[in-house]
Amino acid sequence: MRQLHALLNLARARLAWRRPRRTDCEELLEGLRPEFGGVELTSGSLPVVRADPRQLRQVLRTLIANAVRHRGTEPPRIHVSARPVGRQWLFEVRVNGVGIEPERHREVFDAMQGAGE
Numbered sequence: 015m016r017q018l019h020a021l022l023n024l025a026r027a028r029l030a031w032r033r034p035r036r037t038d039c040e041e042l043l044e045g046l047r048p049e050f051g052g053v054e055l056t057s058g059s060l061p062v063v064r065a066d067p068r069q070l071r072q073v074l075r076t077l078i079a080n081a082v083r084h085r086g087t088e089p090p091r092i093h094v095s096a097r098p099v100g101r102q103w104l105f106e107v108r109v110n111g112v113g114i115e116p117e118r119h120r121e122v123f124d125a126m127q128g129a130g131e
Contacts, residue, residue: 034064039105042071043094046078050092053082058095061103074107081109 039060047055055078063070074094082090091110096103 032066032068034066036062037065037067037070038062039070039096042067042074046071046075049075050078050082052089053078054089054091056091056093058093060094060096061098063103077107081107081111085109085111 039062040057043055043057043060078092078094081092088110093108094105095108096105098104
């Protein structure tokens with residue numbers, strides 16, 4: 015539960031504004047691999063986006079760390095992908111861990127939706 019609150023706090027954080035710049039998401043993910051040594055970390059073709067690379071890296075790092083922390087009995091397998099939705103990108107992080115209980119989906123995802131406003 016504490017890790018979930020940490021993720022929500024990250025989503026709500028109002029970090030100092032930094033001008034978005036060209037950010038290669040494949041390079042970002044590649045830079046995270048050494049931090050997650052025994053984890054099978056794969057990705058689809060990830061885009062180059064206009065973003066603050068430090069913030070985007072922190073979001074990806076937190077999602078991956080959460081997946082590792084809440085893994086089941088098998089070694090963690092994490093797959094990051096992205097697809098265009100209109101003029102934006104929808105990122106997906108799939109894991110083989112225990113996940114979030116279905117009855118808590120609304121609570122968690124509604125809170126994260128409001129965090130970006």
